[in-house]
Amino acid sequence: MTASKLYILDTNVLLHDPKCLYEFKEQDIAIPMTVLEELDDIKDRKKNVAAEARVAIRAIDDIISTARDASQITKGVQIKLEGKDRPIKLGHLSIFPDHELTSRQGFLPDERNKDNKIINCALHLQATYPHRQVILVTKDINMRLKALGAGLQRVEDYRTDQLVSDIELLPAGHKHMEKPFWEGVEQVDSFQEDGKTYHRVDRALLPDTYPNEFIYDDSKDFAARTVSVSEDKVTLLDLGYEHLMQQSCWGIQPINLQQAFAMQALLDPDIDLSILLGAAGSGKTLIALACALEMVIEERRYNKIIVTRSTPPVAEDIGFLPGTEEEKMTPWLSSINDNLEAMHENDERPQSSVKYAIEKANIQFKSLNFIRGRSIQNAIVLIDESQNLTPQQLKTILTRCGKNTKMVCLGNLAQIDSNYLTALTSGLTYIVERFRGFEGSASIHFEGIFRSRLAEYAEEQL
Secondary structure, three states, X not given: OOOOEEEEEOHHHHHHOOOHHHOOOOOEEEEEHHHHHHHHHHHOOOOOOHHHHHHHHHHHHHHHOOOOOHHHHHHOEEEEEOOOOOOEEEEEEEEEOHHHOOOOOOOOOOOOOHHHHHHHHHXXXXXXXXXXXXXXXXXXXXXXXXXXXXXXXXEEOOOOOOOOOOHHHOOOOEEEOOOOHHHHOOOOEEEEEOOEEEEEEEXXXXXXXXXXXXXXXXXXXXXXXXXXXXXXEEEEEEOOHHHHHOOOEOOEOOOOHHHHHHHHHHHOOOOOEEEEEXXXXXXXXXHHHHHHHHXXXXXXXXXXXXXXXXXXXXXXHHHHOOOOHHHHHHHHHHHHHHHHHHHOOOOOOHHHHHHHHHHHOOEEXXXXXXXXXXXXXXXXXXXXXXHHOOHHHHHHHHOOEOOOOEEEEEEOOOOOOOOOXXXXXXXXXXXXXXXXXXXXXXXXXXXXXXXXXXXXXXXXXX
């Protein structure tokens, strides 16, 4: 039986999720030759998507290699997904020779443009199979508009890995109680353990809470963190409002409660992953760096600080910059140096203090290209600008976490630079939602902008 739908995949879909070939169930997939050429062009470059291109090529090869002859590749090869007992048969995958298409009425001009070639391929298949739904799948918004304008009836974004329908649905990591918390508590079981105070209350008071969500009210007395959730009970760790606001790391104190929550999560040895989201100037990098310096230099809990970030142009440009890997990465990690300078601006010799901190904390600037394959131990890893990473890329980094290592993801979903990511499909959004129920992670959304009056106004008005 012929599948009712035929999906044509753009290159950016395969780069975003190299395993997407198995996500279209019993429907058929066509990959234009132009897409294979683009993957081939990307796979050997020093891009942070080169590995995804190679994985996608291998996935296509695994399916196509079962073809009996060349003609079957054009017609379609059965996609099989390994099951528990036997392989599960999905749709068919075909390679379409779009280079054979010639200019005709209704096609987009300038066939040297690769996007136009892929759209023309979809238009041709739509005309060839009028009784089937031919759907172009791309993460490029402009390409979707061009395809619709050219007469393609169905164009879609790839949303299989999208976990939330609205960015507002993402957990903030902290919950404000409109009424004083203790007023609504009829029964509580309080106990102490390892010098900390815990409260076990009915889950009905906090029905939607999850591990490591911070709870507070306006009383400036109550502040707690959800430690565990059972069917009928919630266990809270009492943090104390005053104690939270009096925390200090490397001379930096929190300005508001969200910063205090982040500092508490970063310093807690039981939390392996801290995710800090917020607008530019909200203090994410400053708080993360201050806590990292405190834990490495003062507390000696870790041996080093590794700083990395998503650098869309770096992959092509980094090789042409002079010096070692750290020196090549320095221009892209200037935000770290800016924050180090801000911490030591009142010192007698600020530059000497910054140099001391970098050497004493063993701060290493690493490119994402060199993170793959490593096992990072006894370190705190700061992943800056993580909103520009795909879910697969963030998975690659987080799975590098070895013994006694803490991961910190910093990002602003309003500042995505990637060509094929949106706030809903960003890897940062993905891990915030995926790690919501994990007791070893905490996510905090920062509020307020403290960089300057101008920065605050610009964030609100522009």
